[in-house]
Amino acid sequence: MSTSTPLRTALIGVALAATALVPLQGTALAAPSGTGTAATTASASSSVSGIEDATALALARSLADPDWSREVRRAALAADSVGLGTLADDATASTGRKLAARITAADRGVAAAKGLGSGAGSLLRLGLADASMKGRLASGAAPLVAAAPSDDDGAATFTAYDSRGAAHELPLDSATDRPVYLVDIDGAKAVAEGLKVIDKTLESKGLGLPAPSAGAGLSAASGIDTTRIDSVRLGDVEEPFFKGDAEIFTLVTGFGKDGKPRVDTVEMPYLNKEDTTYYPGQVLVNWSDYKYDMADAVMMEDDGDTDYQALAKAIAAVLLTITDQGAYIPLVDALLNAIPTNWWTDDPDYVESWYTLARSSSGQRNGAAGNGWMTVSPYHVPEL
Numbered sequence: 071m072s073t074s075t076p077l078r079t080a081l082i083g084v085a086l087a088a089t090a091l092v093p094l095q096g097t098a099l100a101a102p103s104g105t106g107t108a109a110t111t112a113s114a115s116s117s118v119s120g121i122e123d124a125t126a127l128a129l130a131r132s133l134a135d136p137d138w139s140r141e142v143r144r145a146a147l148a149a150d151s152v153g154l155g156t157l158a159d160d161a162t163a164s165t166g167r168k169l170a171a172r173i174t175a176a177d178r179g180v181a182a183a184k185g186l187g188s189g190a191g192s193l194l195r196l197g198l199a200d201a202s203m204k205g206r207l208a209s210g211a212a213p214l215v216a217a218a219p220s221d222d223d224g225a226a227t228f229t230a231y232d233s234r235g236a237a238h239e240l241p242l243d244s245a246t247d248r249p250v251y252l253v254d255i256d257g258a259k260a261v262a263e264g265l266k267v268i269d270k271t272l273e274s275k276g277l278g279l280p281a282p283s284a285g286a287g288l289s290a291a292s293g294i295d296t297t298r299i300d301s302v303r304l305g306d307v308e309e310p311f312f313k314g315d316a317e318i319f320t321l322v323t324g325f326g327k328d329g330k331p332r333v334d335t336v337e338m339p340y341l342n343k344e345d346t347t348y349y350p351g352q353v354l355v356n357w358s359d360y361k362y363d364m365a366d367a368v369m370m371e372d373d374g375d376t377d378y379q380a381l382a383k384a385i386a387a388v389l390l391t392i393t394d395q396g397a398y399i400p401l402v403d404a405l406l407n408a409i410p411t412n413w414w415t416d417d418p419d420y421v422e423s424w425y426t427l428a429r430s431s432s433g434q435r436n437g438a439a440g441n442g443w444m445t446v447s448p449y450h451v452p453e454l
Contacts, residue, residue, distance in 0.1 A: 117183055117375060118180055118183045118184060118255065118374050118375045119217060119374065119375060121176050121179045121180050121183065122180075122194070122217035122218060122253050122254070122255075122374075123217040123229070124176070125154070125172070125173065125176045125194060125217070125253050126215045126216050126217045126230075126231060126251075126253040127215070127231050127235060128169065128172055129142075129154075129169065129196070129215050129251070129253065130214065130215035130230075130231035130232060130233055130235065131231075131233060131234075131235050132165050132166070132168075132169050133213070133215070133233045134233040134234070135163055135164075135165035135166075137162070137163040137165070138161065138163035138165040138166045139233075141157075141161055141162065141163055141166060142157065142166075142196070142251070143207060143208075143213070145157055145196070146196065146197060146198055146207060146213075146251060147204055147207060147208055149197070150197050150198075150201075151195045151196060151197030151254070151256075152195060152196055152197065153192050153194070153195055153196075153256070154173050154192075154194040154195055154196045154253065155170065155173045155174060155177055155192040155194060156192065157196065158170035158173050173194060174192075176194060177190075177191070177192050177193055177194055180193045180194060180255065181193060183375070183377065184255075184260060184264065184375075184376060184377055184378060184379075185264070185267055185377045185378045185379025185380055185381075185382075186260065186263045186264060186267060186378060186379075187267070189263070190259070190260070190263045191259075192256075193255050193256050193259060193260060194253060194254075194255065194256075195253075195254055195255070195256050196251055196252070196253055196254075197251070197252055197254065198249060198250065198251060198252070199216070199245065199249075199250040199251070199252045200245040200250075202245055203245065203248075203249040203250065204249075206247070206248070206249050207249040211248060211249055212232065212233065212248070213248070213249040213250060213251050214230035214231060214232055214238055214240075214248055214249070214250045214251070215230060215231050215232075215250070215251045215252075215253065216228055216229060216230035216231070216240070216250055216251070216252055216253070217229075217252070217253050217254075218252045218253065218254035218255070218374060219242060225242065226241065226242055226243070227239045227240060227241055227242060228240055228242055230250050254374070255372075255374050257316075257317030257372050257374075258317060258339055260317070260372055260376075261317045261318075261319050261337060261339075261372050262337060263378075264319075264372065264376065264378035264381075265319060265335040265337055265378075267378040267379055267382060268321075268333070268335050268378055268381065268382040268385070269335055271379065271382035271383065271386065272332075272333055272382060272385065272386055275386040275390060276330060277326075277330060277331060277332055277333060277385075277386060277389055277390070292452075292453070293450055293451045293452040293453045294356055294357070294358045294450070294451050295357045295358065295429060295448065295449075295450055295451075296353045296354070296355060296356050296357060296448075296449045296450070296451055297353070297354050297355040297357070297365075297427060297429065297431060297446050297447070297448060297449065298351060298352065298353055298354065298446060298447055298448075298449035299350055299351070299352045299353075299354050299444050299445075299446055300349065300351065300444075300445045300446060300447055301347055301348065301349045301350075301444065301445045302341060302347070302348050302350065302442065302443070302444035302445075303345070303346065303347045303348070303442055303443055303444075304318075304341065304344055304345075304369075304421065304422065304441060304442035305344060305345060305440075305441050305442055316341070316342050316343070316344075316371050317339075317342070317371060317372040318338045318341040318342065318369060318370070318371050318421065319335060319336060319337050319338055319369075319370055319371075319372070320335075320336040320338060320354070320367050320368065320369045320370070321333050321334070321335060321336075321367070321368045321370065321385075322334045322335075322336060322354060322355055322365055322366070322367050323365065323366050323367075323368070323389075324355075324360045324361075324362060324364060324365035324366065325360065325361045325362055325394050326359060326360060326361060327359065327360070327361050328361075329361060329393075329394035330389075330394070331389040331390075331392050332359065332360070333385060333389070334355075334356070334359065336352070336354060336367075338350075338352070338369075353449065353451070354367065354427075354446065355367075355427060355429075357429050361394070363428050363429040363430070364426050364427070364428055365426075365427050366423065366424065366425055366426065366427065367423065367424045367427060368420070368422075368423045369420075369421040369422040369423065369437075369442070370420060370421055371421050420439075421439075421441060421442070422437035422438070422439050422441045422442045423437060423438045423439060424437055424438065424444070425438060427446065429448065430448060431446050431448075432446065432447045432448060433445060433446070433447075
């Protein structure tokens with residue numbers, strides 16, 4: 071008897087909601103005047119992509135200072151990515167130091183847009199769009215600067231800026247001959263902070279609270295029963311060449327000991343490449359927190375614009391409509407009515423899902439979307 075199907079359906083709906091070289095010659099667009107049309111438009115936007123774009127344009131213009139440009143080049147050649155705030159704060163060139171206040175403000179804007187609050191710290195980072203560009207950058211080729219493009223809108227190109235503020239349209243499907251710096255988000259940090267937001271928000275709504283020790287059904291000496299991920303593989307993590315590693319996390323859901331729906335967040339920092347098998351030995355479900363021997367898992371990816379506060383509120387709004395009847399009752403219509411129609415979109419935030427994982431589940435389980443699989447096994451964690 072499955073009690074978790076309606077919860078799985080709800081989370082999939084929420085997840086789907088929240089979430090050939092082209093020559094450079096002749097692609098330069100009209101250079102922005104003053105603060106620039108592109109900069110004004112981006113600065114007016116409170117979205118992560120808008121903030122990134124405005125920061126990319128400001129950084130590109132700042133590279134007209136040769137001393138600062140050399141500092142940025144050295145940093146980009148020394149590491150895959152570097153914290154943009156740290157780079158500006160530590161600059162010896164006055165142009166870099168002047169940029170620091172703007173980057174600090176941009177970091178705050180990103181945290182707010184992602185629903186992370188003021189404790190997230192610096193999130194913006196800088197790196198080359200592709201490692202193959204290092205040689206050209208080292209040889210002195212003038213770089214362009216771009217915000218990490220979103221892969222949600224189906225665009226074939228993205229915009230990069232030169233040191234004059236002129237915009238260039240570049241292809242998404244291949245690296246260009248000219249080195250390109252990308253202004254991006256520290257995805258691993260954003261996921262870690264975002265899952266804290268989800269946990270805190272759901273607990274404040276009475277969802278996802280730790281099970282009372284007396285209700286766990288286990289003596290203190292017996293430990294806990296869990297389901298462990300022995301191996302996992304994804305076919306497509308929806309990340310084009312310029313985005314680098316994916317930032318994956320999983321939402322596990324079922325009914326808690328108190329009879330209320332619960333959601334547990336699982337961070338998966340290792341799961342960052344497609345068509346690669348990982349062997350994490352990671353605990354996915356702690357059965358001592360669940361009333362029934364069934365749970366579902368929805369795997370998601372932070373695509374940059376993920377708003378964790380909005381995601382948490384949407385999850386809570388749906389799950390609070392579901393009550394434990396002691397048996398499965400179809401609630402699909404109620405869930406569909408609870409979620410706005412415009413949230414049902416094909417968004418890369420949703421990666422994969424697994425229905426009705428049982429306490430006894432063992433072996434390979436293929437995901438419902440056909441995009442991945444994982445092998446699981448029961449795993450008893452004894453008390454120390």
